[in-house]
Amino acid sequence: MSIADHRFEPPERLARSLGAGPADETAHAWLAKLPHTVQEYLERWELTPERVVTPGGRSSMLVLVRQSDGTPAALKLALPDGRAALEHAALTAWHGLGAVRPLRADTEAGVLLLERLSGEVSLRSLTEPKAVLEATATLQRLWVRPPQDHPFPSVADGTARLAGAVREYGAQPWAAEARALAEEALDLREALTAGGQEPDCLLHGAYEQGKVLAGSRAPWLAVGPRPLVGERAYDLAWLVRDRVDTLLASPGSGAGARRRVTRLADALDVDAERLRGWTLFRATHAGLSALAHGSRPAGELLLEFAAML
Template sequence: MTAYAPSLPADLVERWDIQSAELIADTRTSLVHRVIRRDGSGAISKQLKPEGLHELSGVDFLDWRQGSGSVRVLDRVETACLLEDAGTLMLKDYRLAHGEDAANDIILSVLAELHLASADTPTDSLVPLRSHFRPVFDRASREDRPELSAALTYSACIADDLLSSQTDIRPLHGDLHHENIVSGSERGWLAIDPQGLLGDPAYDVANVFGNPDGAFTDIIDPRRIIRLVDLFAPAIGCTREKILRYAIAHAGLSICWSLEGGDRISGEGNAMERFAFLNVARRMLEEPAVSL
């Protein structure tokens, strides 16, 4: 007997030959199901809501990668897609069991696959980094809380400088972190849920600094920040200072997204964590004793 969630349209059930489906995420931007098809294979169905249409560039990025470092797109229909099921083990959980160094090795491995050259021409739907950073430029210009205004203005200035001097511009995942790297299939660790951006590859590691979620003590630890800088600079092929500057720029952007979603700087949410990281990283960048 066929069993599937009511939120999965009948036409998709028929097109993708779905026998059963489990709703695993219902967010502001999408509905995500883990499905079993009639041939016994598993997959992930993702339906974008109106608020999530910006994620189409991420699907285009996956299409372009064709499984190199990321899940494969099996089929797509307008704003819905059928994706390879990468598994259920998130790098966030693996890190808890095996430690920071083991998790970082996996990030480097996935990053290398994502940045491998492709003979295929990238889609022109990828979002340029300057457009991606628009929220921090806009909010920094109108924020009236002095301490937050200072942090966002600093982040926006760094972002503007970085974006004006990008090198090796290429397609980027754009949202690489411990919950978007997953394992459990025979293909090992794979990236999911990309933003689908176009820009300097140094940005692709910026979000790692503010993750995993809930690891606040580690996130603001200067020793961890330096370790990540030391790992990512040679992997990307750029200076250590550039890696840290992109992390600071992204922290400001992440604060803006969180505030738009109703988060506050006070409390224990993402905005507070990124605000604290930004201030620690700024001191490190400006501290003469820290050689970058």
């Protein structure tokens, strides 16, 4: 094996996120091999590297590259845990409509080559009203009928793991003050997955303003899906939570949070009560997870937001 190029060492945020658990030998081995893996795919796909994106994400590494014809692209490397295959399947189904285009893939290895977007410019760079308008317009383009024989989990199956985490965290002594909220979130999730939903759509699964980047062939394109199939209210929930720190710092923040639910539900013809339920569930899960992993300010902020709903 050739000597690894230190330019391709994992960014600190990624190493800290995936390397935090000493028992996770798979993640540690993947991080250690990452510089070699980058070099392997640069050679295999005839790519010229420009730079590693920093601080980058918490679950993948992105290297800005140029293809052999000089076209800019982005090489994304993630743990080979199956998520890249789902991401590639969703991006392929969207055909570049509202989302980044995949150029090449080795999904078993967790490696994707994507069209280059302006990673420094997301919808968060816009004023809130403009960002919400663009975010909802882009999201609607992603809500298509799932392909036949698709590999995507349902919202019910996808949230079963989240519910397990809420149940586990909610039982911990440090979560005593959030226990009632955790129980409400679990009850809501149970009711929401019991039936009465609209026909299934292909969902982004992790949609927020920061996941919508400026592009050259379209003004705004979504990246980083965690695709599922199910009702649209689940996908819309994270937009309700966006810029939560600004919301909670405003007078009448509780009423403001509820108005967000109503406005977004009306704008996209989604049932407001189901949107409220999914928002509360997802915010509670995220808040408890943040507390469990030592991010107290973020966790408390999300749980305060969930309680307002």
